[in-house]
Amino acid sequence: MSDKNFMWSYFIQLGSNMWNEAGNTRHREHRSTPQASTTFLFDRSAWNEHTELLRCAGVNTLVMDIGEAMRYESHPEIAVEGSWDHDTMRAELDRLRNMGFEIIPKLNFSACHDVWLGEYSRMLSTSIYYKVCKDIINEVCEVFQPKHFHIGMDEETAQNQVYLNFCAVRQYDLWWHDLYFLIDCVEANNARPWVWSDYGWNNKETFLKKMPREVVQNNWYYSGVFDPAALSERGREHLEFFSVLSEHGYDQMPTGSIYSSPDNMQGLIRYCAEHIDPAHLLGFMQSTWERTAPDWMHMHKAAIDALVEGKKWYEAR
DSSP states (O other): OOOTTSEEEEEEESOOTTSOOTTOOSSSTTSSOSSOOSBOOOOHHHHHHHHHHHHHTTOOEEEEEOGGGBOOTTOGGGOOBTOBOHHHHHHHHHHHHHTTOEEEEEOOOOTTSOGGGGGGGGSTTSHHHHHHHHHHHHHHHHHHOOSEEEOOOOOOSSGGGTTOSSOOOOOHHHHHHHHHHHHHHHHTTTOEEEEEOTHHHHOHHHHHHHSOTTSEEEOBOOOSOOOGGGSOHHHHHHHHHHHHHHHTTOOBOOEEESSSOTTHHHHHHHHHHHHSOGGGBOEEEEEOSOOSOGGGHHHHHHHHHHHHHHHHHHHHO
C-alpha cells in the first residue's frame, strides 16, 4: 500500500563545491567534480531529463544540495560565475513542485564539505562564521519556504581530510555548540533540521545523549552486504546504527547509493523494513554522489531503477 506522506527521496546535487578546493588534484580524481569550480556547473538538458525520470519513477522528494548554486544576497562574495539569483531559483522550485516534488534544501556545514562557503570555510566557529551561516540559512528559507532543512555535518574527521589543502575538525563540545547553533537557525525559520548520522558511529553514547530527537537522522550505508556476520566491526556499526536510532526514538531517512554496490538500495530497504520502527521511518533516499551531467546520466538511471525495484517490494509487502 502506498503512503502519500512516505518520502521516496533522491539526493540531487545542484551545487558541487563540497569536496575539494580549486587547484587541488589529489582528492576525488575519479569523480565528476574533482575540484571546486569558479563557474556554476549546470546542464539544463540533463537536469530536465533527470527530474523527469525521477517523477516517472514515483520519487516525491528531492534533497537538493545547493552550495554555490545560489547567489546569496546577504553574501554575494561567495557566488561563482552563473550562480542563480532568487528569481531563477524560485522559478525552478515552482517547476519542480508542479511536477509533484517536495524540495528539501541542503547546505553542508561540515568542515569537510564546505568549500562552497569560500573564505568563510576557514573561519569556523568565529563570530563572522556564525553570522554568515545564520544569514544564509535565513535566506535559503526565505526562498525555499521548506518544511525540512538538511545541514549536513558529516565526515568531519582528520581521516576524511587527508587530501585537502586546508583541514579543520571541530571536536567535543565545540562540534555540539556549532550543531546546536545551526539547528536553532533552522528552527527559527519553522523548518525541521536534518543531519547525516555518522558522528554517532564512533561516538554512540555522546550522540544518544546530546542529539535532539527532533532532528531527522540520515544514517547512510552503501554496501551490498546486509549480513552482520559477514561484515567488519566497522561495517556492523554502520549497519546496526539504523536499529540504534530506531530504539532511541529518532525519525529516520535511511540513505543508500550505487556508489559501492548496484544492489545496495534493494537490500537497504529490506533491512530497514525489518529493523526500524515504522513510526520512525520517514522514507528512503537514493544517491549517486555525482552531479547531473550527460556523462553521469547512466549512473543516475541505474540509481533510479534500483530505487524503483526497492519501492515496488516495500509497497507490495
